[in-house]
Amino acid sequence: MNLSEPDLINYCKQNNAAAQRQLYQLYVQGILKLCLRYLNNQTDIEDITQHTFEKAFRKIGTFQYQGDGSLKAWLHRITINECLMHIRKSKTFQISFINEESWPEDQIEHPENELQTSNPLELKQVLECIRKLPDGYRTVLNLYVFDEMKHEAIAQILGISINTSKSQLSRARKLLKQLLNNAS
Known part of the structure; x- marks a missing residue:
C-alpha cells in the first residue's frame, strides 16, 4: 500500500491497519531523532516514540490536513509534548538556579x-x-x-x-x- 498523504490520513481515520503501518514506517525515524534531542535514555526514547504513535492514532480523527508537511508537523508537536511531559515527570530534570x-x-x-x-x-x-x-x-x-x-x-x-x-x-x-x- 503506497498512499498519498491525504488518503493515508483518511484510511488511518478509519483505523485501517495497513495505512497505520505505512504512516508509522514513514515517520518513525524522524520521531526517534526528535526524541533523541530531548532524551538520553534509549528506553525512554522508544517509549515516547510508541506513545506518540498511540496518541496520533487515537487523535487522528481531529487532525485537519492543511497540505504537505502538516501531518509531519502535527506528529512533531505530539512528540515534543510527550517528551516534555516525560521530562516534567522525571526526577532527573533540573533547572539550575545557581546565582x-x-x-x-x-x-x-x-x-x-x-x-x-x-x-x-x-x-x-x-x-x-x-x-x-x-x-x-x-x-x-x-x-x-x-x-x-x-x-x-x-x-x-x-x-x-x-x-x-x-x-x-x-x-x-x-x-x-x-x-x-x-x-x-
Missing part, C-alpha cells in the same frame, strides 16, 4: 555569538554534544533553537521564570561551545 541574578545580562539577552567556534563540525558531532548537556539546559536549548519558541512560551511550558529560561539558554550555549571545542 541566576549574577549572570551577565548581555549574555542572557544576546547569546547568539556564544556558539561560534573556529572548527567546522559535522551535525552528528553537534547533536552528540547537545545530548551531553544537563537535562534543563538541553530542554531549553531545544525549545528555543530547534522549536523556535520564545522565552515566554518556554517559561510557561516548563514552569520557570523568563529570566531562568534566558539564563539556561545562555549557559547551555556556553557549555555547548566548550563541548564543541573539545570535540574538534
Whole structure:
C-alpha cells in the first residue's frame, strides 16, 4: 500500500491497519531523532516514540490536513509534548538556579555569538554534544533553537521564570561551545 498523504490520513481515520503501518514506517525515524534531542535514555526514547504513535492514532480523527508537511508537523508537536511531559515527570530534570541574578545580562539577552567556534563540525558531532548537556539546559536549548519558541512560551511550558529560561539558554550555549571545542 503506497498512499498519498491525504488518503493515508483518511484510511488511518478509519483505523485501517495497513495505512497505520505505512504512516508509522514513514515517520518513525524522524520521531526517534526528535526524541533523541530531548532524551538520553534509549528506553525512554522508544517509549515516547510508541506513545506518540498511540496518541496520533487515537487523535487522528481531529487532525485537519492543511497540505504537505502538516501531518509531519502535527506528529512533531505530539512528540515534543510527550517528551516534555516525560521530562516534567522525571526526577532527573533540573533547572539550575545557581546565582541566576549574577549572570551577565548581555549574555542572557544576546547569546547568539556564544556558539561560534573556529572548527567546522559535522551535525552528528553537534547533536552528540547537545545530548551531553544537563537535562534543563538541553530542554531549553531545544525549545528555543530547534522549536523556535520564545522565552515566554518556554517559561510557561516548563514552569520557570523568563529570566531562568534566558539564563539556561545562555549557559547551555556556553557549555555547548566548550563541548564543541573539545570535540574538534
